[in-house]
Amino acid sequence: MxxxxxxxxxxxxxxxxxxxxxxxAAHPTMTDPTTTSQLAALRGxxxxxxxxxxSGTLMSMTRIPADLGSMLPGLLGLDHVGxxxxxxxxxxxxYRDVLGLQVVHREDNLDQQVVxxxxxxxxxxxxxxxxxxxMPLAENSVVQRFLTRRGSGLxxxxxxxxxxxxxxxxxxxxxxRVLYDAPRAGTRGSQINFVHPKDTGGVLLELVEPAAVxxxxx
Numbered sequence: 608m609x610x611x612x613x614x615x616x617x618x619x620x621x622x623x624x625x626x627x628x629x630x631x632a633a634h635p636t637m638t639d640p641t642t643t644s645q646l647a648a649l650r651g652x653x654x655x656x657x658x659x660x661x662s663g664t665l666m667s668m669t670r671i672p673a674d675l676g677s678m679l680p681g682l683l684g685l686d687h688v689g690x691x692x693x694x695x696x697x698x699x700x701x702y703r704d705v706l707g708l709q710v711v712h713r714e715d716n717l718d719q720q721v722v723x724x725x726x727x728x729x730x731x732x733x734x735x736x737x738x739x740x741x742m743p744l745a746e747n748s749v750v751q752r753f754l755t756r757r758g759s760g761l762x763x764x765x766x767x768x769x770x771x772x773x774x775x776x777x778x779x780x781x782x783x784r785v786l787y788d789a790p791r792a793g794t795r796g797s798q799i800n801f802v803h804p805k806d807t808g809g810v811l812l813e814l815v816e817p818a819a820v821x822x823x824x825x
Contacts, residue, residue, distance in 0.1 A: 681769030716794065725795075800814045
């Protein structure tokens with residue numbers, strides 16, 4: 608950390624002034640070309656050392672090395688995008704009839720108090736191309752509160768992981784807030800957890816560990 612100083616000419620007959628602190632240099636960022644060597648040295652340290660003091664900003668995210676996949680165990684990639692809707696039938700009609708998506712799965716998730724509908728570009732399309740529609744089943748559900756505050760729209764982005772417990776534990780060790788102490792039931796028998804949007808630059812992230820066998824298949 609560098610202290611900036613300022614010196615004034617001494618008054619007549621006076622002693623030379625002492626250095627006066629007028630500011631403290633900001634913490635290094637990933638985009639600061641003058642701190643490249645410092646950041647390279649930091650990359651081998653633990654997550655808590657790398658995290659910034661401010662939470663809820665993209666600045667805090669830049670404290671984590673770019674190769675997060677090597678630190679977050681079993682990160683498989685994007686799973687789906689979740690959209691909260693007040694009328695799920697109207698939403699299905701739009702995405703199916705206007706955009707040409709197909710409904711590939713539907714269920715009532717009583718644990719999350721929502722109706723979940725998964726749509727994809729084709730029956731055999733990859734999971735990462737799927738869209739999830741969420742409609743609340745209860746007035747006190749989380750999704751209903753979301754709709755009351757913000758209206759229909761993007762609710763979360765989901766990433767598939769091979770082990771949601773391990774991924775959640777690693778994120779907690781990095782100082783990232785994970786919402787549930789233990790995974791909960793998700794779509795098609797999956798196990799899920801959520802990462803607080805204040806630690807992700809404002810986006811609610813879902814971690815999804817797919818079930819080995821879809822209990823709703825067949």
